[in-house]
Amino acid sequence: xxxxxxxxxxxxQRASLPWRPEDPHAKRDPYAVxxxxxxxxxxxxxxxxxxxxxxxxxxxxxxxxxQADEENVLLHWQGLGxxxxxxxxxxxxxxxxxxxxxxxPKNRSEIEALPGIGxxxxxxxxxxARHESEPILDGNLIRIFSRLHLWNFLPTSKPEQxxxxxxxxxxxxxxxxxxxxxxxxxxxxxxxxxxNPLCPNCPLQQECKAxxxxxxxxxxxxxxxxxxxxxxxxxxxxxADGKIFSVxxxxxxxxxGQRGLPLFEFSKAHGKGFPGKAERWITPExxxxxxxxxxxxxxxxKYKIECQVLYIRSKDKSKxxxxxxxxxxxxxxxxxxLNLKALHKxxxx
DNA sequence: AAGTCGGGGAT
DNA sequence: ATCCCAGACTT
Numbered sequence: 001x002x003x004x005x006x007x008x009x010x011x012x013q014r015a016s017l018p019w020r021p022e023d024p025h026a027k028r029d030p031y032a033v034x035x036x037x038x039x040x041x042x043x044x045x046x047x048x049x050x051x052x053x054x055x056x057x058x059x060x061x062x063x064x065x066x067q068a069d070e071e072n073v074l075l076h077w078q079g080l081g082x083x084x085x086x087x088x089x090x091x092x093x094x095x096x097x098x099x100x101x102x103x104x105p106k107n108r109s110e111i112e113a114l115p116g117i118g119x120x121x122x123x124x125x126x127x128x129a130r131h132e133s134e135p136i137l138d139g140n141l142i143r144i145f146s147r148l149h150l151w152n153f154l155p156t157s158k159p160e161q162x163x164x165x166x167x168x169x170x171x172x173x174x175x176x177x178x179x180x181x182x183x184x185x186x187x188x189x190x191x192x193x194x195x196n197p198l199c200p201n202c203p204l205q206q207e208c209k210a211x212x213x214x215x216x217x218x219x220x221x222x223x224x225x226x227x228x229x230x231x232x233x234x235x236x237x238x239x240a241d242g243k244i245f246s247v248x249x250x251x252x253x254x255x256x257g258q259r260g261l262p263l264f265e266f267s268k269a270h271g272k273g274f275p276g277k278a279e280r281w282i283t284p285e286x287x288x289x290x291x292x293x294x295x296x297x298x299x300x301x302k303y304k305i306e307c308q309v310l311y312i313r314s315k316d317k318s319k320x321x322x323x324x325x326x327x328x329x330x331x332x333x334x335x336x337x338l339n340l341k342a343l344h345k346x347x348x349x
Numbered sequence: 350a351a352g353t354c355g356g357g358g359a360t
Numbered sequence: 361a362t363c364c365c366a367g368a369c370t371t
Contacts, residue, residue, distance in 0.1 A: 040366040044358060047365085081355025084369080118368045138366045157350070185366050194364065195360070225363075255355085301354055337356065 002207050009203035010183035018052050030104050030129035031062050037124045038085050062102055066093040078335045088116025133177045135168035140188025146220035147210035154220055227302050234307045234342045235262040235278050239318035244325045254300050261339045288313040296341045311346045
């Protein structure tokens with residue numbers, strides 16, 4: 001039976017990870033499952049480890065998370081990307097306490113209604129924390145199913161999604177869904193990889209059509225990705241008393257709604273002159289001096305960003321507003337990699 | 350159904 | 361360089 005060989009492979013092979021209890025059959029803390037699963041969304045296991053450990057140390061329970069400042073929550077997310085995940089964790093923690101007495105609600109539909117929790121994460125919580133027979137579907141399972149059945153499509157349209165989720169449901173029907181689900185993910189991560197899959201080691205090789213036809217690496221079909229290059233200017237304004245200017249706006253080119261450095265598109269090769277667009281944040285009369293610090297490169301989703309870093313020193317002292325950030329608070333206030341690269345370029349060169 | 354959202358690891 | 365990662369949400 002294919003389930004047996006998969007489970008046996010997993011129990012023998014099972015890697016030690018910070019969010020895994022020693023006992024593979026133990027019911028897990030739903031809060032810990034939730035945090036780890038959200039961190040793991042579109043993020044590799046190795047990247048998550050350190051963040052997960054630090055998070056659980058500082059926010060060991062849903063109550064600690066709900067009481068934390070959003071700035072502190074975002075600081076813990078620094079480097080993970082997709083920052084709405086952190087904001088949604090914070091929001092959902094408050095909802096869990098106010099509406100559900102600090103625990104997850106009973107029904108799947110209620111869990112999926114929480115901000116940042118979709119079908120995958122709800123299934124992971126229900127199966128791994130509560131040992132319910134609920135399916136999950138992530139990139140690993142999509143790849144495995146595509147290869148097992150030679151499905152030459154991704155779950156894009158609704159009918160295609162139904163096909164994949166129905167398959168996931170059949171795998172999770174038994175009483176050990178908690179271990180089947182995790183075994184499939186681990187198998188996809190370590191053996192059934194996108195490139196160079198290790199089919200000879202696979203516990204499912206007997207039933208896998210792609211293995212028998214020796215075409216695993218052709219499945220699933222690649223999704224088309226279009227990359228764009230984006231040129232801009234990122235602005236560092238320092239007040240006379242040494243604080244850095246920040247903005248928090250919804251219509252920024254990237255990292256919308258997050259506190260950050262002023263940023264604007266600037267496609268023309270700029271001269272040495274002062275770009276008028278920067279006057280949105282500082283009047284020319286207030287400028288003590290400015291200079292170009294060179295370029296930084298950064299990637300955000302499909303965009304390859306190339307930014308000139310513009311440093312401006314103001315004649316004025318900082319106002320008492322949330323715009324101005326002391327040097328000591330830079331990491332908290334500019335909790336994303338794009339801004340930290342620019343600040344490093346301007347202030348530490 | 351398609352677009353958007355970060356950053357890093359692996360090749 | 362390119363792909364893709366234990367996806368969710370908005371348009």
